[in-house]
Amino acid sequence: MSVMSTTDLVDFAVHLGPFPQHIAGNGVKIDISNLNFWYGETHALKNINLKIFEREVTALIGPSGCGKTTLLRCLNRSHEFVPGTRLSGQILLDHEDIYATDLDPPELRRRFGWVAQKPNPFPWSVHYNVAYGAKLHGVVEGRAETDALVEKCLRQVGLWDEVKDRLNEPGTDLSGGQQQRLCVARALATNPDVILMDEPASALDPLATATLEDLIDQLRGNYTIVIITHNMQQAARVSQRVAVFHLGEMVEYGDAETIFIRPRHPLTQAYITGRFG
Ligand SMILES: Nc1ncnc2c1ncn2[C@@H]1O[C@H](COP(=O)(O)OP(=O)(O)OP(=O)(O)O)[C@@H](O)[C@H]1O
Ligand SMILES: [Mg+2]
Structure with a gap:
């Protein structure tokens, strides 16, 4: 594949967010080294080395099937529910090995909020959507404490005023965008450190997407966020760092500005300009 000219990249009218560079001084939250992962014979992740920094949004991008969701699953060990899988390498969370034998998987999963593709x-x-996980993990006890947490989490996602008179209605009766913010509130309720989002806006309309992107930017102050998106504009708007994947390998990693304005790898250039994927 040929390296593209500057003109090709200029054609891709990227609108970077206000903070498209990493934030100096932020520590490493998750340190992934020599990570390999297999589903049976399928080698889905190949020797991944990646540091994810605290209080930043890291976007994982790349064509379908390149291993993005698999990497998120390795972080909270939810791949362990899929039979016939194998992992090698190391993942440290706050300098602790998340695959250490003495670590309690439910407690580890509590530290990771998960927001799925479809609300x-x-x-x-x-x-109860918000209260359930918090009660399960013993984050709150009793009615008053639970109510206070539910209100706090719904306020954090900007949903409180919209739903405070509908707390007893089914969560599934809300609009799509409201449902997704409810799912973010549910993820926050267990008091996680990291929020994993797998294409969280792909089922939302443009307005609900913009609201969610604002929310992600605001949450960045207190959480480490890893987001998968197929929307390059979204990755450019919300993230500080971007990791680019192709066929299970990480081909490039850097500040959002570098990846979108001065990508080095021809595969990154081709992918972000929509030449494939
Ligand atoms: N449960 C599974 N069993 C077997 N193979 C799987 C399973 N889940 C994923 N794979 C394979 O692992 C590879 C990586 O898949 P993964 O879902 O991580 O990709 P992705 O980058 O998230 O793709 P997409 O953008 O389509 O969501 C693919 O080849 C896929 O077919
Ligand atoms: Mg996926």
């Missing part, structure tokens, strides 16, 4: 609230009340 997937439980078929229960708005209130």
